[in-house]
Amino acid sequence: MKTETTIQGLSASLNPAxxxxxxxxxxxxxxNLHQGHLNLVREARKICDVVVVSIFVNPIQFGPNEDFDSYPRTLDQDQQLxxxxxxDIVFAPSVEQMYAKKPRLTNISVSDITDDLCGLQRPGHFDGxxxxxxxxxxxVQPNYAxxxxxxxxxxxxxxxxxxxLNIPLEVIGVPIARAEDGLALSSRNGYLSAEHRQIAPTIYKSLKAAELELQQGIGLDTVLANIRQTLSAAGFEIDYVEARTPELQKIETFNQDVVLFIAAKIGQTRLIDNLQVKFNP
Amino acid sequence: MKTETTIQGLSASLNPAxxxxxxxxxxxxxxNLHQGHLNLVREARKICDVVVVSIFVNPIQFGPNEDFDSYPRTLDQDQQLxxxxxxDIVFAPSVEQMYAKKPRLTNISVSDITDDLCGLQRPGHFDGxxxxxxxxxxxVQPNYAxxxxxxxxxxxxxxxxxxxLNIPLEVIGVPIARAEDGLALSSRNGYLSAEHRQIAPTIYKSLKAAELELQQGIGLDTVLANIRQTLSAAGFEIDYVEARTPELQKIETFNQDVVLFIAAKIGQTRLIDNLQVKFNP
Known part of the structure; x- marks a missing residue:
């Protein structure tokens, strides 16, 4: 496995391929890789000849009061994993390599589907x-991402x-990797105190309880209210608890597949999770 | 020479290359090609193995009161030229082919250098x-554009x-092609009446006069005022007459290379032109 830190070096490494x-x-x-990331690499390994992993803490997707400076950087350990x-190739560029000396004037924004959920609390995040x-x-110019x-x-x-934008590649989504107790794996889990780590799986438990309630015919509003109550009782500060269609459109009634979304803080740590519930009439 | 009207067809045509x-x-x-376009193709022909020309009147770069509907469409003649x-390959897609049925939510914007000149009179134009x-x-995924x-x-x-955005290609700018009388070639010249066509070269004449004045040490402000006076006297409605550095930054004094910009209407036709004046101290 090679590690490249410059765009030129990466291009040279990829040129034979x-x-x-x-x-x-x-x-x-x-x-700060965990099994969730490694699952992505395993999926890539299955269908690709050459697998490139980039490691880059991207400053422009962090808000001014977010954790860019303290975000965990563990390159040696990541390379081993x-x-x-x-x-095959790790691409670990510096901020200077990615955002050259001349100021960047170009922005890309996606409207509508960034208006709420994480878009509401993190303005500019999805542009970044x-x-x-x-x-x-x-x-990288990959075939699959x-x-x-x-x-x-x-x-x-x-x-x-x-x-x-007709970007010539296929995007592949990979299911959430979870700890034994159901907590969705995240680099930010490392911020949790022992006590908060005990409480954190409540997020997934509340999603699974909601799935059961929906399947029992309980109304979507009530189900979302129950999640909020469970999380508040466990000590979370709720950012949002929302239901959306798989295409992120608002949904009032469980009459098609629905995705339940949670973002909540425990202590200083903001955690997110989601669960898709199939509609089987 | 092949003509492709679909993205899939173009990809198939380009795949061997x-x-x-x-x-x-x-x-x-x-x-609605003229010698200016054909010069671009000739330049491409010099350094490329395969030359692709796209012909697409892009609706999203026209404002609501602009000439999208009346913009000249002359595909047969263009193919011959x-x-x-x-x-080697003409790519002439439909609007539906370029902007599929699902609504487009993504925008790309470039700040600062789009704030004035044509950006001021044509909001959203450069995003489009x-x-x-x-x-x-x-x-197309070209090496050169x-x-x-x-x-x-x-x-x-x-x-x-x-x-x-690190788009993997090189952009090549090609000098302006002009009619014998100096008028910059443009598809919109076809809108001009015989009378207005006679007056239109005043734009280039005023730029060349300004070049001479600058070289004679006349102040930039005076030079720009003289252009405005010349154009107004000839019957133009001025959109802008401006001086910028080659990087489009404002400039008050002719103490480095300068680009003079004109946008002006004669009748209903809006014409633009520019001239770079070298600074030789």
């Missing part, structure tokens, strides 16, 4: 994601701009 | 250009987002 028309798979990450799951992912796509379904809204945004 | 790693040159146009200068050119780049310097601000916008 491009010339040989090999299938290139790409997994963009911010590092990636080598073990068969990654769209810009950096587009840049990485243009640098892999993203986790935990960041469901992010995945929808990426699918949207890839389609709207 | 891609596999053979041939150099692909791309000339995006809105059709392109065959004569050695174009950025989106369609990005789409075309992703569809050729644009005329007549649309100087457009060329600067394209260079900017190509750099900011």
């Amino acid at each position: 491009r010339t040989a028309r090999k299938i290139i798979g790409f997994v963009p990450t911010m590092g 990636l080598a073990d799951v068969g990654c 994601v769209a810009v950096v992912v587009t840049k990485l796509f243009n640098i 892999f993203f986790g379904q935990k960041d469901y809204q992010q995945l929808a945004v990426i699918r949207q701009f890839v389609q709207d | 891609r596999t053979a790693r041939k150099i692909i040159g791309f000339v995006p146009t809105m059709g 392109l065959a004569d200068v050695g174009c 250009v950025a989106v369609v050119v990005t789409k075309l780049f992703n569809i 050729f644009f005329g310097q007549k649309d100087y601000q457009q060329l600067a916008v394209i260079r900017q987002f190509v750099q900011d």
Whole structure:
């Protein structure tokens, strides 16, 4: 496994694969890798000849009061984990490498599906994601790109701009990886105190309880209210508890597949999760 | 020479060239081709193995009161001209092919350098250009893309987002093609009455006079005022007469290279032109 820190170095490393028309798979990450990320690499490994993983903590997707500076950076450990799951090339550029000296004037924005959920609390976040992912796509030029379904809204945004801009690759969403107790794996879980780590699985438990309630015919509004009550009682500060169609449109009644979304803070740590509930009339 | 009207057809046509790693040159146009466009194709022909020309009147770069509906569409004649200068593939998609049935939610905007000149009178115009050119780049995936310097601000916008988004191609600007009397070639010249066509070269004449004045040490403000006076006296309605650095920053004094910009209407026809004046101290 090679590690490249410059765009030029990466291009040189990928050039033989491009010339040989090999299938290139790409997994963009911010590092501090866990099994969720490694699952993305395993999926890429299954269908690609060459697997590239980027590790880049992207400043422009963090708000001014967010955790850009404290976001965990664990490159040595990440490289070891990636080598073990068969990654071919790690691309770990500096901020200077990605955002050159001349000021960036270009922005990419996706409307409508970024208006609420995480878009409401994190203004500019999805613009920052769209810009950096587009840049990485243009640098790596993969055939397939892999993203986790935990960041469901992010995945929808990426699918949207890839389609709207005719970016020549296929986006593949991979199911959420969870701890034994159901907590969705996230780099931010590392911020949790022992006590809060005990409470954190309440998020997934409340989603599974909601699934059961929906299947029992309890109304969507009541189900969402029950989630809110469970989370508040457990000590969470709720950012949102919402139901959307799989395409992120608002939905009042459980009369088609629905995705339940939670974002909530425990202590200083903001956690997100989601669960798709199938409609079987 | 082949003409393709679908993205899929174009991809199939280009696939052998891609596999053979041939150099692909791309000339995006809105059709109604003149020698200015054909010069772009000739430049592409010099350094590329395969030359693709797109003909697409892009609705999203026209304002609500602009000439999208009446913009001249002359595909048969364009194909003949392109065959004569050695174009390999014409890509002439429908609006439906470029903007699929699902609504487009993605926008690309370039700040600062779009704030004035044509950006002021044509709000949203450069967003529309950025989106369609990005789409075309992703569809054609050329090594080189050729644009005329007549649309100087457009060329600067394209260079900017190509750099900011790491789009893997080189942008080449080609000097303005002019009629014998100096009028910059433009599809919109076809709108001019015989009388207005006689007056139209005043634009270039006033730019050349300004160049001489600058070289004689006359102040930039006076030089710009003289252009305005000349154009008004000839019957133009001035949109703007401005001086900028080659990077489109404001400039008060002729102490470095300067680009003089004119946009002016004669009758219903809006014409633009520009001239770079070198600073030789």
